Amino acid sequence: MSPPDCLIRPLTEGDFAQAVALTDTMDWGLGEDDFSFMKLMEPEGCFVAVFGGKVVGLITSISFGSVGWVGNVIVQSAHRGEGIGRELVERALDYLEKKGVTTVGLYAYQNVVRFYEQFGFIKDRDFVWLVCPEAAWKGTPASSLSQSRLEDLLKLDEELFGAPRRRLLKPIFEGSHGLCRGIIQNGRLVAYVMGSKGKSAEIGPWACLRGYEQESLSLFQSLADEVKGLEVFVGVPAWRSEVVDFLLGIGFKKRFILPRMYRGPPLPDEGVLAIESLERG
Numbered sequence: 001m002s003p004p005d006c007l008i009r010p011l012t013e014g015d016f017a018q019a020v021a022l023t024d025t026m027d028w029g030l031g032e033d034d035f036s037f038m039k040l041m042e043p044e045g046c047f048v049a050v051f052g053g054k055v056v057g058l059i060t061s062i063s064f065g066s067v068g069w070v071g072n073v074i075v076q077s078a079h080r081g082e083g084i085g086r087e088l089v090e091r092a093l094d095y096l097e098k099k100g101v102t103t104v105g106l107y108a109y110q111n112v113v114r115f116y117e118q119f120g121f122i123k124d125r126d127f128v129w130l131v132c133p134e135a136a137w138k139g140t141p142a143s144s145l146s147q148s149r150l151e152d153l154l155k156l157d158e159e160l161f162g163a164p165r166r167r168l169l170k171p172i173f174e175g176s177h178g179l180c181r182g183i184i185q186n187g188r189l190v191a192y193v194m195g196s197k198g199k200s201a202e203i204g205p206w207a208c209l210r211g212y213e214q215e216s217l218s219l220f221q222s223l224a225d226e227v228k229g230l231e232v233f234v235g236v237p238a239w240r241s242e243v244v245d246f247l248l249g250i251g252f253k254k255r256f257i258l259p260r261m262y263r264g265p266p267l268p269d270e271g272v273l274a275i276e277s278l279e280r281g
């Protein structure tokens with residue numbers, strides 16, 4: 001049970017600065033713009049725990065049809081063990097259920113797997129979070145995907161990730177500053193990579209149809225000029241050793257291993273080379 005005067009309510013714009021300060025305690029590197037984006041994506045699906053007028057807990061969620069994700073789950077260290085984390089997770093799950101979500105996914109630290117198991121989450125496969133401190137790899141230049149390919153990309157993404165993600169991918173595509181590229185074979189999009197950049201760059205989603213894995217590595221490498229000199233982050237399936245080895249070979253380092261967890265029917269894996277983000281799947 002959380003303390004009676006701890007209120008769980010939807011995240012508002014006025015909470016962003018405190019949300020950043022809270023997540024900074026875990027070095028998640030989030031800014032107010034990240035919370036603004038989450039709020040834009042799921043206006044009623046992000047929650048804060050407020051105690052004595054201060055934000056002491058946070059969770060975000062997002063829904064794509066029958067698939068939803070939760071992320072940014074955190075309680076201020078002084079208030080852990082008081083039932084606040086449980087209330088936040090239950091509130092987000094309740095919200096997602098009402099939206100028609102049947103599968104909920106998340107990426108967990110190893111030491112919180114048991115925390116999530118109490119809500120019915122099952123530990124699935126491992127993902128690796130990699131960081132390239134200062135991108136300097138070389139790649140053959142490739143052109144960005146044209147706007148006319150957006151519908152093809154959304155269709156392929158839905159096929160591979162098992163969820164309609166237009167709401168998320170369209171703004172990334174339109175603001176991607178040249179980080180959105182694809183492979184077209186006989187007029188058909190068979191692989192793509194997306195990303196966003198500011199002071200650093202985050203690459204993902206990155207996915208392909210079976211048989212195009214090798215070409216997809218070159219596709220990733222073709223982002224060289226776009227991310228040169230930046231810190232670059234990417235989260236990839238740990239069991240795809242060819243992808244992990246490729247990234248290590250061009251200057252990435254393993255930051256941590258995160259088990260994916262899910263509740264409800266399993267999440268698909270086929271063709272996924274990199275996730276979009278740790279909080280949105």
Ligand SMILES: CC(C)(COP(=O)(O)OP(=O)(O)OC[C@H]1O[C@@H](n2cnc3c(N)ncnc32)[C@H](O)[C@@H]1OP(=O)(O)O)[C@@H](O)C(=O)NCCC(=O)NCCS
Pocket residue numbers: 026073074075076079080081082083084085086087107108109111112113114115118
């Ligand atoms: C994980 C976290 C959100 C839990 O929040 P919390 O408010 O301390 O959790 P609660 O007090 O609601 O705990 C609810 C139950 O989970 C248990 N629990 C809490 N943390 C746990 C853990 N790491 N492993 C196993 N069980 C845990 C509690 O003992 C409690 O069990 P009980 O109901 O049988 O007493 C919090 O520890 C935290 O912010 N950690 C740092 C950030 C982080 O790692 N976030 C997860 C990212 S994947």
